[in-house]
Amino acid sequence: MTLRNSLLATALAVTLTACTAPATGTWEGQEPGTSPTGGAPAESTVQWRDCQDEAEKLAGTPLSGTKAECGELTVPQDWAKKDGPTFTLSLLKLHKTGNRPRIGSLLVNPGGPGASGVELAAFTALFLPTEVRQRFDVVGFDPRGVGRSTQVSCISDADKDTVTAASPDPVSQADFDQQAAKAREIGAGCGQKYGDTLSLFNTEQTARDMDAIRAAVGDPKLTYLGYSYGTLLGAVYAQLFPTTIRALVLDGAMDPRQDDVTASEGQAAGFERAFDNFAADCRKRGSSCPIGPDARATVQQLLKAPPVPGRGSEKRAATSGYTMLAVVSALYSQEQWRTLTKALDNLRDGDPTGVFALADQYNDRDRSGRYNNQIDANTAINCADEATPPTLPKIRELQSTWRAKYPLFGAPLAMSLLACAVWPAKHDPYPTGAAVGAPPIVVVGTTGDPATPYENTPKLARMLGTGIVLTWEGEGHTAYPQTGCVRNAVNRYLVNLQTPTDGTTCPRR
Numbered sequence: 001m002t003l004r005n006s007l008l009a010t011a012l013a014v015t016l017t018a019c020t021a022p023a024t025g026t027w028e029g030q031e032p033g034t035s036p037t038g039g040a041p042a043e044s045t046v047q048w049r050d051c052q053d054e055a056e057k058l059a060g061t062p063l064s065g066t067k068a069e070c071g072e073l074t075v076p077q078d079w080a081k082k083d084g085p086t087f088t089l090s091l092l093k094l095h096k097t098g099n100r101p102r103i104g105s106l107l108v109n110p111g112g113p114g115a116s117g118v119e120l121a122a123f124t125a126l127f128l129p130t131e132v133r134q135r136f137d138v139v140g141f142d143p144r145g146v147g148r149s150t151q152v153s154c155i156s157d158a159d160k161d162t163v164t165a166a167s168p169d170p171v172s173q174a175d176f177d178q179q180a181a182k183a184r185e186i187g188a189g190c191g192q193k194y195g196d197t198l199s200l201f202n203t204e205q206t207a208r209d210m211d212a213i214r215a216a217v218g219d220p221k222l223t224y225l226g227y228s229y230g231t232l233l234g235a236v237y238a239q240l241f242p243t244t245i246r247a248l249v250l251d252g253a254m255d256p257r258q259d260d261v262t263a264s265e266g267q268a269a270g271f272e273r274a275f276d277n278f279a280a281d282c283r284k285r286g287s288s289c290p291i292g293p294d295a296r297a298t299v300q301q302l303l304k305a306p307p308v309p310g311r312g313s314e315k316r317a318a319t320s321g322y323t324m325l326a327v328v329s330a331l332y333s334q335e336q337w338r339t340l341t342k343a344l345d346n347l348r349d350g351d352p353t354g355v356f357a358l359a360d361q362y363n364d365r366d367r368s369g370r371y372n373n374q375i376d377a378n379t380a381i382n383c384a385d386e387a388t389p390p391t392l393p394k395i396r397e398l399q400s401t402w403r404a405k406y407p408l409f410g411a412p413l414a415m416s417l418l419a420c421a422v423w424p425a426k427h428d429p430y431p432t433g434a435a436v437g438a439p440p441i442v443v444v445g446t447t448g449d450p451a452t453p454y455e456n457t458p459k460l461a462r463m464l465g466t467g468i469v470l471t472w473e474g475e476g477h478t479a480y481p482q483t484g485c486v487r488n489a490v491n492r493y494l495v496n497l498q499t500p501t502d503g504t505t506c507p508r509r
Contacts, residue, residue, distance in 0.1 A: 111228030
């Protein structure tokens with residue numbers, strides 16, 4: 001779960017983004033956004049091909065001792081009409097060479113919705129523990145609508161710049177109405193381009209795609225690692241296919257029973273808590289934190305300041321929208337806290353370069369001003385999933401109420417509800433309920449997580465009925481494999497099916 005348009009939802013998102021080139025969204029020679037109307041049935045196997053160079057380009061480093069293969073799988077656009085039109089899913093498989101006996105495949109998803117599982121699979125060679133990589137082929141997929149799979153792509157780069165630059169808290173009704181009109185214009189364009197197909201980019205259909213992937217790679221049961229929104233995919237899969245689960249790790253839990261309003265308010269509280277922890281760290285650092293001793297007051301002052309023009313060839317100005325997004329981006333990882341303090345200090349001195357870098361990292365905007373389709377997919381999937389979006393008057397009411405309760409993040413989270421309030425496609429919500437017949441499922445939560453607040457963790461575990469709660473008393477978004485305690489517990493579960501004791505708590509370090 002992200003603030004509606006995040007980049008990558010793994011614990012190592014910031015580190016990994018820094019060591020790879022901007023995503024192209026295609027394999028070499030492949031046209032994105034195509035939607036074939038024929039093809040083999042979903043039960044077919046994947047035709048793998050060597051793609052070592054492409055995987056190493058994504059990872060930003062040679063993948064020694066690892067074989068990379070790419071493939072595609074054809075799935076129905078609508079699983080209720082298996083003989084109808086199809087989508088194509090793009091897959092990447094990493095096989096670590098050696099003599100250890102192979103258990104099967106480990107399917108991975110980084111969240112979003114809209115983030116690339118193909119890219120996450122490439123990155124796993126850098127962060128996934130060796131004992132796991134030795135026993136599993138790591139398989140990443142770009143979900144329907146995302147990246148190298150059949151894309152949803154209907155929002156222009158210019159519109160993405162406009163939405164990012166907009167005030168996170170428009171006070172006047174005229175300014176609010178202007179943002180609502182832009183959201184309606186964007187939605188209308190997407191609806192005109194995709195028609196009824198737009199609603200098929202949704203979570204339940206993707207969970208069914210996951211079972212087709214499981215079958216196509218030859219695994220009788222699924223072993224899965226999902227981060228953030230990937231926990232929702234895992235939870236829906238567990239309800240639909242409980243008896244074909246071997247092991248599921250759901251890190252950075254979403255609560256599937258929350259509607260968009262409740263989830264967004266939870267994020268507002270989560271980001272306020274994370275910012276308080278950031279501000280406390282700034283005070284503790286004293287003179288080494290240039291925006292101290294009151295980081296909150298500094299940010300509030302910068303949000304009210306006039307836009308700061310970009311330097312050199314940069315044509316953008318750092319508006320309050322860019323400043324807010326930079327703060328949000330950095331709160332995903334404690335490793336980014338010092339980067340944020342430097343960026344905000346430089347912004348006060350008239351240099352917005354650091355603020356742009358953090359905002360562009362979050363949105364996956366490259367140096368030429370091009371975006372991939374993560375924002376498009378994020379919007380389409382979120383809006384298809386939501387059963388009853390709030391009305392514009394309700395959002396306006398929430399903006400005022402949440403501004404008082406959550407001074408920095410309340411109003412921006414209320415404004416994030418705009419897109420789905422005016423989205424033209426029909427809604428197709430996913431199921432919520434127990435995974436009857438499923439084995440133990442490990443649900444991991446981080447107490448300082450801003451994007452998927454820790455309170456979601458026990459709720460998801462209880463809903464599934466077989467959930468085992470594993471807690472990390474840390475900061476940032478998601479936990480595995482950052483800390484030894486969580487890493488060891490998850491490794492034992494994935495490899496040996498040894499479940500941690502329900503309620504196990506891992507210390508900060």
